[in-house]
Amino acid sequence: MYDAPNLETRVTQTNTKITARGVQVYYGDKQALQDVDVDILDNTVTAFIGPSGCGKSTFLRCLNRMNDTISNARVEGEILLDGENIYDKRVDPVQLRAKVGMVFQKPNPFPKSIYDNVAYGPKIHGLTRSKAELDEIVESSLRKAALWKEVKDRLGEAGTGLSGGQQQRLCIARAVATAPEVLLMDEPCSALDPIATAQVEELIDELRASFSVVIVTHSMQQAARVSQKTAFFHLGNLVEYGDTSHIFTNPSDPRTESYITGRIG
Amino acid sequence: MSVFFLIIVLGVLAIAGFVLGRGRALASVQGNTRRLHSLPGYYAWHGAIMAFLPAMAVLTLWLIAQPLIIERQLADYFPAEQFENDSQRILLMADVRRVAEGLDVAVAAGALTPQDAETITVADGSVRERLGAVGVALGAEVTPEVLDAAQSYRALASTGALGRAIVTLIVALAGLAYALRITNGDFRARNRVEAVILGVLILASTIAILTTIGIVMSMLSETIRFSSMYPFKDFLFGLTWQPSFQGGSELGLIPLLWGTLYISLVAMIVAVPTGLFTAIYLAEYASPRVRSIIKPLIEVIAGIPTVVFGLFALVTVGPFLRDWFAVPTGLGSSGSSVMTAGLVIGVLNIPFISSLADDIINAVPQSLRDGSYGLGATKSETVRQVILPAALPGIVGAILLAASRAIGETMIVTMGAGAAAKLDLNPFEAMTTITVKIVSQLTGDTEFNSPETLVAFALGMTLFVITLGLNIFALWVVRKYREQYE
Numbered sequence: 135m136y137d138a139p140n141l142e143t144r145v146t147q148t149n150t151k152i153t154a155r156g157v158q159v160y161y162g163d164k165q166a167l168q169d170v171d172v173d174i175l176d177n178t179v180t181a182f183i184g185p186s187g188c189g190k191s192t193f194l195r196c197l198n199r200m201n202d203t204i205s206n207a208r209v210e211g212e213i214l215l216d217g218e219n220i221y222d223k224r225v226d227p228v229q230l231r232a233k234v235g236m237v238f239q240k241p242n243p244f245p246k247s248i249y250d251n252v253a254y255g256p257k258i259h260g261l262t263r264s265k266a267e268l269d270e271i272v273e274s275s276l277r278k279a280a281l282w283k284e285v286k287d288r289l290g291e292a293g294t295g296l297s298g299g300q301q302q303r304l305c306i307a308r309a310v311a312t313a314p315e316v317l318l319m320d321e322p323c324s325a326l327d328p329i330a331t332a333q334v335e336e337l338i339d340e341l342r343a344s345f346s347v348v349i350v351t352h353s354m355q356q357a358a359r360v361s362q363k364t365a366f367f368h369l370g371n372l373v374e375y376g377d378t379s380h381i382f383t384n385p386s387d388p389r390t391e392s393y394i395t396g397r398i399g
Numbered sequence: 400m401s402v403f404f405l406i407i408v409l410g411v412l413a414i415a416g417f418v419l420g421r422g423r424a425l426a427s428v429q430g431n432t433r434r435l436h437s438l439p440g441y442y443a444w445h446g447a448i449m450a451f452l453p454a455m456a457v458l459t460l461w462l463i464a465q466p467l468i469i470e471r472q473l474a475d476y477f478p479a480e481q482f483e484n485d486s487q488r489i490l491l492m493a494d495v496r497r498v499a500e501g502l503d504v505a506v507a508a509g510a511l512t513p514q515d516a517e518t519i520t521v522a523d524g525s526v527r528e529r530l531g532a533v534g535v536a537l538g539a540e541v542t543p544e545v546l547d548a549a550q551s552y553r554a555l556a557s558t559g560a561l562g563r564a565i566v567t568l569i570v571a572l573a574g575l576a577y578a579l580r581i582t583n584g585d586f587r588a589r590n591r592v593e594a595v596i597l598g599v600l601i602l603a604s605t606i607a608i609l610t611t612i613g614i615v616m617s618m619l620s621e622t623i624r625f626s627s628m629y630p631f632k633d634f635l636f637g638l639t640w641q642p643s644f645q646g647g648s649e650l651g652l653i654p655l656l657w658g659t660l661y662i663s664l665v666a667m668i669v670a671v672p673t674g675l676f677t678a679i680y681l682a683e684y685a686s687p688r689v690r691s692i693i694k695p696l697i698e699v700i701a702g703i704p705t706v707v708f709g710l711f712a713l714v715t716v717g718p719f720l721r722d723w724f725a726v727p728t729g730l731g732s733s734g735s736s737v738m739t740a741g742l743v744i745g746v747l748n749i750p751f752i753s754s755l756a757d758d759i760i761n762a763v764p765q766s767l768r769d770g771s772y773g774l775g776a777t778k779s780e781t782v783r784q785v786i787l788p789a790a791l792p793g794i795v796g797a798i799l800l801a802a803s804r805a806i807g808e809t810m811i812v813t814m815g816a817g818a819a820a821k822l823d824l825n826p827f828e829a830m831t832t833i834t835v836k837i838v839s840q841l842t843g844d845t846e847f848n849s850p851e852t853l854v855a856f857a858l859g860m861t862l863f864v865i866t867l868g869l870n871i872f873a874l875w876v877v878r879k880y881r882e883q884y885e
Contacts, residue, residue: 198773200769229775231774236774305770312775
């Protein structure tokens with residue numbers, strides 16, 4: 135599509151990848167999220183920030199219908215991925231999740247070898263026709279996750295034997311291998327030490343070239359470092375959404391300012 | 400003083416210790432409980448424990464030691480060579496005890512005066528008849544030695560009972576006095592009670608272990624006796640099972656082992672997939688409401704006595720299999736068969752496997768499921784590729800435990816598998832198992848000194864070794880391959 139992709143020009147693009155309109159989420163009788171309207175752009179890192187329990191993770195889990203696995207969760211409103219409503223009856227949530235990958239708070243490698251962890255997605259979605267192709271996907275995914283050099287000689291070893299930071303990068307590689315269009319990350323660095331965090335953050339910036347990345351984080355420094363767009367959630371409401379530089383330097387809403395300056399949260 | 404009465408007295412002393420200990424602790428701090436090291440209840444319990452426990456320990460030791468000491472004292476009444484032989488001595492002592500008890504009963508009933516009971520001799524007429532008149536039946540006429548020994552036994556026993564009561568009470572009172580003497584505001588009664596609780600817990604946990612060791616020792620000694628009468632190699636590798644109480648038995652293990660393993664195999668083929676699929680359904684698919692109904696219903700099966708399962712095998716499953724499968728296919732004409740017993744044992748084991756596997760599957764962290772769903776896997780893909788591999792060691796352990804239950808199952812095979820020891824591949828033939836033969840060799844009028852009866856212990860030992868081996872292997876698999884979840 136693009137000859138010589140140029141990050142600078144791509145950032146300025148405003149192709150909307152996901153459009154959310156009037157999203158409401160209920161857990162049983164309790165409303166967890168109300169009236170969320172957001173446009174998430176392609177090739178952009180979007181950060182969701184806000185105090186605990188504000189609904190940012192809930193909203194993230196709406197984007198690939200992970201809330202379906204919680205029996206009493208109910209989602210209303212409209213979420214469009216490339217103009218298609220993902221809560222439409224015709225949409226298969228399993229297919230959707232192949233397009234909208236997810237990385238979780240705690241590294242959760244499967245109790246399998248490193249190779250099989252990465253090959254898991256491509257295998258179940260039939261993305262490859264030969265072992266050679268699969269090998270290639272595993273290698274390129276591990277390279278994208280900046281893990282290839284560390285594990286290339288021990289692909290057969292258990293993924294659970296890696297260090298915490300390596301495990302999280304393995305989970306990112308696993309998500310990347312399915313060739314998603316959007317990558318959702320739910321506090322991907324909260325279980326990692328500063329060095330591993332720095333590696334993952336660097337990685338997120340590189341992933342932006344190929345995906346739309348949405349990251350939930352508790353660390354405002356992290357949001358400021360990695361994202362171009364930031365959404366601030368508070369008590370189940372989307373308070374403010376805009377360019378990261380704008381939100382952190384000149385927020386329009388007093389609540390955003392209070393949170394960023396550390397007065398609420 | 401009877402043992403029962405003695406224990407009641409100890410109980411009363413313990414209650415006294417409870418009340419006094421508490422009172423003394425409170426008095427030592429003028430009723431200000433905040434100055435006590437421990438809560439008043441701990442001083443109370445300490446008083447009760449010190450009054451009861453040491454005395455109870457002494458009483459227990461006394462009850463164990465007294466018969467042994469008396470037995471030693473009675474050695475003089477009998478020829479040494481009779482007393483050296485274990486089995487003869489046991490018989491003699493049983494006679495002595497029986498006569499001594501008979502004399503007691505006669506005295507209590509007024510048929511003999513206490514003096515008569517001490518001085519009666521064989522010359523005074525038939526002791527057997529006189530005891531028979533008060534309802535004590537003796538197998539043979541009483542010999543002079545046994546009568547003398549019995550009289551001596553009575554004297555020793557009554558002295559022993561008196562000494563027992565005195566010593567026990569002295570220990571109890573000493574314990575009580577000690578507890579009261581050291582009770583004051585600074586005494587750490589709480590720590591002392593904690594130590595006693597620890598001791599009780601350790602004792603409880605050793606009882607099961609000691610029992611196991613006891614069982615193994617007794618089986619081992621009988622098995623060794625068996626091997627001195629029948630060549631052990633023939634037992635282990637013999638292909639024929641033909642016990643005959645007239646002698647010339649062939650006691651080969653192999654047909655029984657084959658029957659046991661064949662039936663267990665059929666049972667596991669039924670139980671493993673069904674139990675595992677049940678567990679997967681319950682753990683991964685069923686809604687909480689459905690689960691709360693189905694799980695107890697399945698576990699009801701585990702509560703049905705196996706003899707009822709045996710009846711089910713005998714009157715329902717057996718005839719059904721015979722009339723619909725065995726006879727039409729020409730494979731057999733017997734209602735009792737490997738299939739009958741195997742199917743029913745399999746059903747019995749379904750809840751066992753499903754319940755264990757359900758717990759194991761539930762222990763797989765939710766984060767692994769989320770990871771798999773987040774990559775676009777369906778439920779069954781997640782179960783097959785992530786959850787089962789993660790839960791596999793536990794599931795293998797559960798299966799092995801179920802297998803050892805199937806191997807040890809007795810009632811269902813007795814009623815459903817038949818009694819013919821055969822080496823056959825046809826699952827519709829009647830076969831028999833180790834457990835069935837243990838039962839049949841030991842029931843009825845048999846003496847414990849022929850290889851035909853003692854073989855039961857060798858069979859029991861074999862069974863024990865097999866199931867123990869399976870259990871150890873199961874534990875090893877579970878430990879070795881268990882995923883360490885955070």
